[in-house]
Amino acid sequence: MSTCNAKKALAVLATLPLVLLLTVFVSPAAGASNIEVQAPDQVTVGESVTVTVTVTNAGEPVVGGEVALAFVGGVGGESGWVVVATATTDATGSASLEYLQRALDATRMRVEYFGPDGQENTEFNIVIVDGPQLHQSDAGADIPILGVWWLVVVLAVVWVLIGLAAWRLLSIPRSTRPAARLARFVPRLMVGFIIFTAVGMFVVILTKPESHANLDPGQEFDRTPRALVGQVYEYPGLTAGDLAQTSNELDGRQLYVQAGCASCHSVGGDVGAVGGSIVGEDAPRSVQSLIDEIREGPKGMPAFSEGTLTEAEIEKIFDYLQTLPANS
Amino acid sequence: MAALTTWESTLKERALAPTQASGRLYTAWLAGLGLVVAWGFVAYIYQWRNGLYATDMRDRISWGLYISAFVFFIGISHAGTLISAILRASNAGWRSPITRIAESITVVSLISGALFVIVDMGRPDRLYQFWLNGNWQSPLMWDMMAITIYLTASVVYLYVPMIPDLAMFRDNLEGRVSRFQMWLYQSLAIGWDNNETQRRSLAKSITVLMVLIIPIAVSVHTVVSWIFAMTLRVSWNSTIFGFFFVSGAIYSGVATLIIVLAVMRRIYHLEEYITPTHFKYLSYLLATMSLVMIYGNASEYITKGFKMTEEDRFAFEQLFAGDFASMYWFYFFGGLVLPALIVAFKPTRTIVGVVIASVFVDIAMFIERYFIVVAGLRVPTMPYEPSSYSPTWVEWSILASGFAGFMLLLTLFARFFPILAVWEMTEERTSDQTSQHDRELEPAP
Incomplete structure (x- = not known):
């Protein structure tokens, strides 16, 4: 088994110089391709942007080349090129790169090309006009049927059942002979307490601005925008x-x-x-x-x-x- | 029938006896518990004056003993619900001598648990602010709602089946207890004279409550688990936390019930009613729950450990080999495996054996709550050194006071209220004898 593997390895080693030689002679010189970029001069924050790139080599379109669009971005004091979109060139040598303009700071852009004929970069500027800043939600799910009113309904059912159980007790002192007056106090107190606590809970849920906001999103108290995971909303x-x-x-x-x-x-x-x-x-x-x-x-x-x-x-x-x- | 009457009158006397409890040991017990509670109150006042700085809870580990105790007490409150409601719903006859004690554990532990939340808040007026300005999108708010509903329903559920027994107290204790106590029984018995209308009302009320209280109890501990599982913390990222907490709650609830039953049986001489069979059945439940818990641990940690992200690695190392390793392995072997083994073998499946197993379960379950809370918060969420937490004397004092308060409330409950469901036990025995009588009348096959 090991002899067989060694032979294979030797064969591969022997063919390597040949492959290298062929590569040098056959492949065109790096940097020979030409990149043409069509991009809007001005973009508003929040706008969806399309940048079209056409790659040619000696007048012929380059097919299947990888292109990437990057801007200068920074995190924590470090800055560098941040890729926002990638695409592959088609039969005409073009590829369209789409991205969402999220912030004001990305004005210097760069298209990077990696293809069979080598690697090439070209840089350009886009003027960015201020618009609404966008935020992407990182949590939360919106299930259409499942709203706060269901919680209210469930709570109501539970409280009504507890109340009913206590309500049944009211009939106990009534059927005593002779009627026990003192005895009526406890079930009444119990029913009263249950009604008070239940109503209090609903009043708290329904009236306070913080909770009211969430009962009725879109009203003036809406402090927390509701968004699906990954959904982009205006900030x-x-x-x-x-x-x-x-x-x-x-x-x-x-x-x-x-x-x-x-x-x-x-x-x-x-x-x-x-x-x-x-x-x-x-x-x-x-x-x-x-x-x-x-x-x-x-x-x-x-x-x-x-x-x-x-x-x-x-x-x-x-x-x-x-x-x-x-x-x- | 005469035999039943003798049996019934003995039972009544046994049920009434705790109201006459006295003696040096009893007084010393009450005084001891009272002192510990009072000391906890002193510690609380100290905390109130100095703020939560009196505890060792800080920005990184912001929950500690209080929240562990809160989860533990809410957990053991499941004793009453499970034993009483589920067994009542499934019409398991053996339950009747132990239901009342189980239900009283529920109410008492809920009160103890809820108090720990207020202690943890620091300023008690925050509770008021919470109700007024709380955001119902927060799991904390759901928890507050769930516990309020559970406590209300549990108090009603403890009280309703107690009415006929309170009437029995009212009719039998005249002259034997204080006037205040008599007034209490007269008011609480709400004129019960065991007529048909009353029995029907009572039965309907109990039916509604027993069906209702099971989902409420499950929801309560699920919501308690969501306080953790819905917070962005590595160790709490779990989809099975609800199931895990509810199982743990039932597990520790059954263990607590076994311990309390054994103590009350001994002190109030209830050997005839709370029999080894009760301990045997409860121990089966305990062993089953221990297997469920072992399964939960395997499911939780093997899936996470298989993927082992960077954060999980830290959490795993501290739990299985680091600062919390001794706690975890005690919990696993002492709290889950050992009790199951004790119950599995007949020679150890005695009342003493089962009680020892239950003590291990309760200690282990408290430790589990502690490492879920503290070890979970210790995993750094940003590149900083892991924090540390060691409870201060204030926290230990208030914790001790919480446990003493729990025992004190149970003792006082037994002193003032019927701890045996006499009417249910009598009904049970009557129906047993009737069916036995019917069997005897049947022609031999």
Whole structure:
């Protein structure tokens, strides 16, 4: 067995120089292929982009070549080429590469080609215009029939059955001769307690904003967008490209997030689940009124002292709030 | 019939006897438990004043003894449900002498378990905030709802079948107990005089409850397991956690029931009613559950170990060969294999043997809860050094107090309420004698 294997190995070794020789003479020189890229000049964040690549060699289309599209991306201070799409060239030597423009930072692009005639790269730029930032959900599943109302129904059935079991006890003191008055108290108390606890549970589930949001997604309290695994949805956060504002407004925006205004009044200021809207009609009338409200802390809002937010800072927040649309 | 009357009056006397319990040893027992509970209360006040910093729970290992105790107590609450509801539903006659004790374990352990959640929250007002502002998308909220429903249903289920016995207390204890106790029995017996209408109402109520309480109990421990399984932690990534927790709950519940039965049988001289047969049947249940648990362990760890991701490797090493190895192997051999062996062999399948097996099961199941919680949280989710956790005196004190409170509540229950389902036992015996009488009347084949 081992002799046989050794012979095979020798045969392979002997043919190797021949193969190498043939490769050198037969294959064309690396870099001889030509890459033509057709890409849009400008892309909006959130848009689906198609880049068409045509690879030719001495005027002839290259078939079956691998092409990859990459942009300069960075994670944790390290940056490098990140591949976003790959494809294989067809009979005409073309391949189309599709990707979703997720962020503002990828302007420098590169097409890499690996084919039978060698490897080639070409780089180009795409201008990226700010649009809604996108988030991809990493958890959660949406089963159409299975909603919160089922939970409510199940809970209701359980509570009704417990209540019924206690309700049957009401008849026990009634059938005693002579009727026991003191004895009626316990079953009544029990039924009362069960009704109170059950109703309390439903009131809590149905009325509180945090849970109400999830009972009726899409309403103003919807803090957690519901999405399927891997589904892409709009992220209404701060966009880095929103640079048309003055520096005062930019500072105001930063302060608005830093001081915690955004956590109750929402980033856009219009759909806060806890604090409610503070833009459009609800916007503060003047800098002074905003200062007064922030210092006092009306309707359960925490008060912010001079040490936390100075008047100059509140003025900047006011300037920023003025730039927010009533409905973002 | 005369024999039945004598039997019945002896039974009544045995059932009434615990209300007269006294003596130095009894007082010392109550005082000892009371002291431990009081000490736990002192520790709790200390924790309240100093915050959860008084415990060793920190950002990385944020759950410890309290949550282990919570899961353990909710687990043993399954004793009552299983024994009482399932056996009642399947009309197993042997259950009647032990149902009441089983049901009382359920209520008492649920109260103990729920208290540990409040202790773990730090500030007790968080419970109020939780109800007002909780997000029902959180498994913690589901847990709170499930436990509230379970506790309510268990209290009703303990109380309803007790009504005829409370009436028996009311009719027989006049002058033998305090006026307050008499008032209690008069109110709680709700005018029961054993007429046909009352019996029908009671039977209907019990039927609804026994059917309802089984799915509620299963859902409770499933939801408890989901608190873990729905959190992004390597060791808790399991699809069988629900099954695993429910099995573990029944397992430790049966073990606790065996221990409590043995103690009450001895103290209150119930040898005639709680017989070796009860221990034999319960030990079969215990052995079956131990096999189910061994199977669960195999299914859980072999599938994960076969794939062995980087994170799983860490979890496995610390559980099987590292910091938690002694706990795991004690749990596996001492808590799962040994009890099954004790029950498997006839010479060891005695009351003492079964009780020893049950003690091992309960210790092992507490340890299992502990390493599920703590070892699970110890696996790093980011590249940092694994944290450590060793409970402080505050945590040990409150834990001891929880167990003492559990025993104290059970003792007080036995002091004030009927621990034997006298009316069910009498009915059972009457129907047995009737069927025996019928058999005797049948012509010989």
